[in-house]
Amino acid sequence: MIIMPELPEIETIKSVIEPQIKGLAIENITVNRPEVIAQPTDAEFCEAVIGQAISAMSRRGKFLMLHLKNKSRIILHLRMTGCLLVMPSHYPMEKHTHIVFHLSNGKELRFSDTRRFGRFWLIRNGEEDTYSGIEKLGLEPLSAECDAKYLQSRFGKRKKTIKQCLLDQSVVAGIGNIYSDEILFRAKICPARPAGSLTAEEWKRLAEMIPERLLYFTTKNHITTEEYLETRGQDYRNTPFLQVYGHADEPCPHCGETLVRTVIGGRSSVYCPNCQKG
């Protein structure tokens, strides 16, 4: 199943890509689609990045960052279909490859993106990032501060549904449409519930299930560098473990009731009407 990258997938990509590029210099860049570079211009981006070594890679929410030796950083967001691959330069280029970083070991870091929603930003040392949106992100869902008290304080008075709240990156960063459904299923909360109606017990279960599910699916995603390359970074291995997303009209894995698909905030949502009572 093709799924869009959320926190567990971004973690997977980082864990596969970082060891392959860390310490290498970016010797040249090929930009096939300049519009993929959102800030600054593609010419300035290349000028600032070429010759720099990559010191580390990190994740924040669904963003990835390449930290360069001169303390500038490349920020990227894969959005729906973005993909990073490290390949020998003679390997056939994936369709929709928009940016290629030519590395000092002869390999290439390639960014491909079918739907072309993914974006790159370059933030120079000392420059404030007012561009990428990374500064507007809320808490990391795996951090200790992201507890029941925090969730209730930020969401507890909202009229919108709890599902829409979980997708609000300015409160908790990294959850998308798939894992919001998976988290709410385990927390036994109907996605259509107004956030303001959740009980103390439900906030507690939700706060527990957010890191539990994200870590679980991150673990299930584990893949070797070779397997990642063979599958062109398209095979997220945790999909067989999804309990509700993609399983509408199938029996609930917990109670057997038929799972229901609805639309909440314009997003396809699947839940169990028995386990997750409205």
Add this chain to the structure above:
DNA sequence: CCCTGCCTGCTG
């Protein structure tokens, strides 16, 4: 608060 635009490929 909700809606649209951005994109391509897959499905019915």
Add this chain to the structure above:
DNA sequence: CAGCAGGCAGGG
């Protein structure tokens, strides 16, 4: 060939 998939910005 219309409809859908969904992250996020921007606008009404």
